[in-house]
Amino acid sequence: MARITAGLATSHVPAIGMAIDLGKTQDAYWQPLFAGYEWTRSWADAAPPDVVILVYNDHASAFDLTMIPTFALGTAASFQPCDEGYGPRPVPVVQGHPELAAHLAQSLILDEFDLTLMNQLDVDHGLTVPLSLVYGQPEAWPTKVIPLAVNVVQYPPPTGNRCFNLGKAIRRAVASYPEDLSVQVWGTGGMSHQIQGARAGLINQEWDNRFLDAIVSDPAAVAAIPHIEYLREAGSEGVEMVMWLIMRGALSDDVEALHRFYHVPASNTAVGHLVLQPQP
Amino acid sequence: MVDNSELDDLPGTTVFTAERSRQGFPLNQMCMSLMAAANRERFHADERAYLDEWPMSQEQKQAVLDRDFQRMLDLGGNVYFLSKIFASDGLSYVQAVSTMTGMTVEEYQAMMLAGGRSPDGWRSKSERA
Numbered sequence: 525m526a527r528i529t530a531g532l533a534t535s536h537v538p539a540i541g542m543a544i545d546l547g548k549t550q551d552a553y554w555q556p557l558f559a560g561y562e563w564t565r566s567w568a569d570a571a572p573p574d575v576v577i578l579v580y581n582d583h584a585s586a587f588d589l590t591m592i593p594t595f596a597l598g599t600a601a602s603f604q605p606c607d608e609g610y611g612p613r614p615v616p617v618v619q620g621h622p623e624l625a626a627h628l629a630q631s632l633i634l635d636e637f638d639l640t641l642m643n644q645l646d647v648d649h650g651l652t653v654p655l656s657l658v659y660g661q662p663e664a665w666p667t668k669v670i671p672l673a674v675n676v677v678q679y680p681p682p683t684g685n686r687c688f689n690l691g692k693a694i695r696r697a698v699a700s701y702p703e704d705l706s707v708q709v710w711g712t713g714g715m716s717h718q719i720q721g722a723r724a725g726l727i728n729q730e731w732d733n734r735f736l737d738a739i740v741s742d743p744a745a746v747a748a749i750p751h752i753e754y755l756r757e758a759g760s761e762g763v764e765m766v767m768w769l770i771m772r773g774a775l776s777d778d779v780e781a782l783h784r785f786y787h788v789p790a791s792n793t794a795v796g797h798l799v800l801q802p803q804p
Numbered sequence: 805m806v807d808n809s810e811l812d813d814l815p816g817t818t819v820f821t822a823e824r825s826r827q828g829f830p831l832n833q834m835c836m837s838l839m840a841a842a843n844r845e846r847f848h849a850d851e852r853a854y855l856d857e858w859p860m861s862q863e864q865k866q867a868v869l870d871r872d873f874q875r876m877l878d879l880g881g882n883v884y885f886l887s888k889i890f891a892s893d894g895l896s897y898v899q900a901v902s903t904m905t906g907m908t909v910e911e912y913q914a915m916m917l918a919g920g921r922s923p924d925g926w927r928s929k930s931e932r933a
Contacts, residue, residue, distance in 0.1 A: 539896060584884040588836045589829050607839050609891030677884055679811070679821045716920075720883040721874065722816030724901045725912060727920025752810045756927045760817050789916040791897055 526624070526701035528694075529573055531771045531779070531800040532564070533711045533739075536580065536653040539791035541613055544656045557795060560785035561657050564799055567782070568658045572666040573706040575621045577628075577694060578651055579770045580712045581676045583608070585648035592678050593640035595690065597632075598647075598671035599625040606646035615652050615661075621668040624701060628670065631697035637690050647671055654712045667708075676713065676764045680751060684766045688747035691773020698774070711771030715786075717793035718759030726759040727794050733786060735765060736796055740781050743772045761793075768798075776802035815932045816905075818877045828880020831868070834858040835885040844892040874904045 540557070543549055549558045585606045587593065603618040629641050651671055659666055675681055682690075691709070698707050715735075718726040735758075738746050747769055754763040772779075783799040811819040818824070825832075834855065837843045847854040855865040867875035868889065876886055883901070890900035902912035915921060925932055 539898075583887070584832070584836060584882065585839070589825055589832050589885075592825075607841070609838055609844070609888040610894075611841070677820065677882060678825050679819050716923075718817065718921075719897055719901050720877055721818050721904055722906065723814070723921065723926050724816075724905050725915055725921040726923055726926060727916075728923045729919065731923070755811070755814055755817070755819065757923060760814070760819060788919055792901055792916060794920070 526698045526703060526705040526707055528698050528709060528774055528802060529706045530708045531711070531775045531798075531802070532658070532708060533714070533768045533771055533796065533798040534654050534657055535715050535790065535793060535795040535797070536650050536712045537790045537793055537795070538608070538649040538653065541649050541653040541656060544661065545614055557787050557790055560787055560795075560797060563783045564658055564797070565660065567799065571706075573708040575624055575668045575670060575705055575707045577670045577672055577707060577709045577774070578654065578712065579672045579674060579710060579767045580650040580654070581764060581767065582673045583648050583650055584677065586642075586646050586673070589678075592675050593673070594675050594682050595637065596640040596642050596645070596673040597625060597629055598642045598645045598673070599629060600643050600645060603645050603647045603651075603669070603671060605652055606648050608648055613649065613652055615656060616664045618647055618651065618655070618665060618669045618671070621670055624705065624707075625670045627701050628694065628697050631700060632690070632693050635693045635696065637693055642671075642673075645671060645673070650713060654710060672770070674767050674770070676767065681763055681766055683751070684749050684769050685747045687766045687769040688743060688773040691770040691775075694770070694774045709771045709774040711768035713764035713767050714762065715765065715794035715796035716758035716762045719761055719792050721760070723759070725792060727788055728757050728759070729786075729788060729794065731757045732794050732796055736784060736786065736798065739768055739772050740779060740798070740800065743769065746772075772800075775800055776804070778803040813928050813930070815926055815929050820882045824880045825882070826880070828882065828885075830858050830860045831864045831876065831879060831881050832885035834860060834868075835881070835888040838888040838892045847892065871903075873900055877904070
């Protein structure tokens with residue numbers, strides 16, 4: 525049977541991708557950030573999962589405003605890195621897992637989550653920066669990836685509670701897949717930031733750290749946070765943190781935090797990172 | 805009737821609602837077109853002519869020509885779409901976003917290095933008043 529072996533959360537700033545692509549990870553500005561991922565790099569290299577279900581948001585790359593799916597699952601065999609206005613990132617093509625994706629689609633939709641299915645999907649920094657942070661610059665990514673795109677661009681995004689429950693449905697779906705697969709769920713984006721308007725640059729370290737505490741120990745309380753509180757306390761783009769709840773819902777009620785990191789700033793944002801292991 | 809009073813109470817913040825998405829549709833779709841290198845070249849060769857190919861309002865076109873990102877937000881732009889403009893100009897988020905804050909790029913970068921903008925006084929318009 526397939527099983528969820530770990531959950532991982534990380535921010536996904538485009539400038540982090542550029543720092544990796546341009547070989548600047550040891551520059552004075554970037555070194556403290558990348559140091560926070562060294563533990564994860566060793567852990568990840570030791571045992572890559574068969575599949576990562578990677579929860580992320582598209583930044584006006586695959587989805588324009590002709591249609592805005594709240595949840596979109598990538599069912600294709602592969603996903604191309606897209607050109608966000610400065611050329612595509614020089615990273616490997618992302619290989620999917622169409623069989624597990626089809627199983628997830630069937631299970632989740634019949635479990636009353638109305639997913640949009642994507643047989644073609646180009647992926648932007650929201651998906652590729654987390655892979656680069658964890659796996660560096662390999663010739664090929666060491667794991668297959670099923671993208672799960674969440675609308676957090678056009679208001680309103682799905683509620684935290686909806687995301688938490690979708691995670692629980694993913695846990696059930698993975699457990700019912702007959703092949704013996706190690707699956708991780710990653711929640712990406714987030715921590716406090718605002719990248720527009722006169723309030724741009726908002727960082728709320730106290731709020732972020734309370735969030736990091738609570739998503740480990742009391743995720744149901746985090747799931748109850750209304751959007752307006754994210755917007756007020758963590759900035760207009762801080763609402764991306766609802767995506768971490770999909771990852772958290774996919775794990776067991778009790779988890780062990782294997783690694784935690786928090787850093788300010790990366791470009792305009794706070795960076796948060798967790799590696800969680802489900803407990804039997 | 806949609807009640808956006810809570811969203812409108814956030815100081816210095818434009819929440820990208822469905823209404824703004826509709827208003828900004830041609831502007832944001834034009835931004836999407838800049839994901840293709842050939843379109844970026846045509847845009848930079850003659851910005852006015854390129855913008856005239858889109859059913860944008862004159863105000864939206866002028867805001868793009870002026871690189872007035874706050875004005876573009878006011879007219880329905882969304883920063884992830886507008887990023888295609890400043891990325892094609894070779895600018896980073898920090899360089900473009902700082903222009904909306906009344907700070908110089910250097911002042912904004914110094915604020916971020918010092919831990920960013922404190923939420924104190926920025927949670928609501930009433931707190932700010």
